[in-house]
Amino acid sequence: MKKKLAQLLKKAITLCFEKGLLTECALPFIEVELPRENAHGDYATNLAMMLASTQKRNPRKIAEHIIDALDDAEGILESVEIAGPGFINFFIKKEFWTTLLKDVDELAERYGASTLGQGEKIQVEFVSANPTGPLHIGHARGAVIGDVIARILEVSGYNVSREYYINDAGNQMNMLGRSVYYRLRTLRGETIEFPSDCYQGEYITDLAKEIIHMQGDALQEKSKDELIPFLTDYAAASILEGIKEDLQAFGIVFDCYFSEKKLYKDKGIARLLENLQQAGFIYKEGSTLWFRTTDFGDEKDRVVVRENGEPTYFAADIGYHKNKYERGFTKVIDIWGADHHGYIPRMYAGIQAIGKSKNALDVVLVQLVNLLRDGVPVAMSTRAGEFVTLREVIDEVGKDAARYNFLMRRSNSHLDFDLELAKRQSNENPVYYVQYAHARIASIMRMAEERGYPVPSYGEVDLGLLTLEEEHTLVKAIDQFPELIEASARTLEPHRIPFYINDLASVFHSYYNKNRVISDDGALTTARLFLVKTVGIVLKNALGMLGVSAPERM
């Protein structure tokens, strides 16, 4: 609806230009908004005020010209008013509203989808945790946000690929192998001190036991240097397997797991650095190579090859992003923990040096999570093996509640995650509020069917019978859904969806409590059943986009 009105306004202004009523100028972004007050109409625009400065005229006068030029061919407008300093308020004809429900019914599970992305090939990279231990709660938020951004982009017509970058080439992998090695020895009863820089977690012990069970005495014969590479690979593969399982239980499936090691094959990184050096982005200082990231606005230059001749993580990351673009992605979205924000200018420098424009990359920062249990902070440390794993959270609070909790806040703001609160199946836990609305609708449909009212379709009902104010509010809310998804896709802000669903559920619950859907009046019952059905469709689609289930009963 907003779009329709924006179109009408655009045409009207063009007409005013042609007639010379307004001085021609660049069109501002036409913003149509929902006024807080009903008295201000169904929709409103500040267009006339936006134009006032360039036109150097009274905004109310401009508004008059615009309104005169409006060509409401479809006949959707009941009236249009000028208010306050120059707002244009639109009142939509009551009959027109309910015709909007036709789309909902016909598109059904596709309602909310769009072709905004036009099939653009786009990649969302997220989680990308080192396979040195199981995923923990700290990874969970970024995981859900990345997944939902991918889902939103998918329904918005993008060709989306979800990717997990495995940092399996750094020295923390060697640390992993050493950790298992020393654990093996302590398990054999050797009285050695377990190194404090190794991973202390119980999962290391489990891995060591597993290896002893498999290999038995064969282990004894191998030297430390032989053993560690084997242990490293074994542990990494096994941990990664566990990570995949946990993610799947959390509703997340990746299209691609990309190994950092692969980048080094065929001297890929070496050649990249050579090219960059020829292009003048790299200079030498002793035996280290520096990338001139300051040319692109970074605060200092960055090392790409260390004094010992090994490339840095940053060097590999440039190669990795180059690889992404070579695979045909025209846009890449990286979901990073907020503690990596200092890395952003460097990354942008990197992609520009390989010839990409800045808008080929979006970085979404996800703030860290404060984990609480009944209001008391829970301390975590990966190295010490003290953390709440993702698996534990899924088992304890459930996939739906966990996901919903992570999605309710702007990713850029800090989030308190209270395990006890998330677990509570009560009105303190918002996810049940919306799921309950969906279950309630399903229940109404079952009851109606029992009483001889099959689920109606658009053509079978007289929507003119829906005359209540609350019904009008419901239809309006339903109509907002596609715009909302588009906005979320444009801004990469999933949190808007939970807020929307909550509002819709609230309007529905309120309507339900005040009015009976199923009554003795057959025509009215059918009309209301239809309305409620469309609410159910939107709830289900919206929850689906969050990866949260929409239960028929609960």
Place this chain on the structure above:
RNA sequence: GCGCCCAUGGCUCAGCUGGAUAGAGCGUCGGACUACGAAUCCGAAGGUCGAAGGUUCGAAUCCUUCUGGGCGUACCA
């Protein structure tokens, strides 16, 4: 020191590229189940939007300074 992020009722947060009287949820207080699910609904109290300046018809939103908190500032990843 420098850089990024955050600051909105008792608590947790929205506020849609500046718009009309700042909104939810939780908590508190008071009400509603012999008809479709009370995990629901209705009502009330509660805010000088961290502070001070500035920009303009108009600021929670933009600019400057300050205060408080988080993070970063590696030849780690």
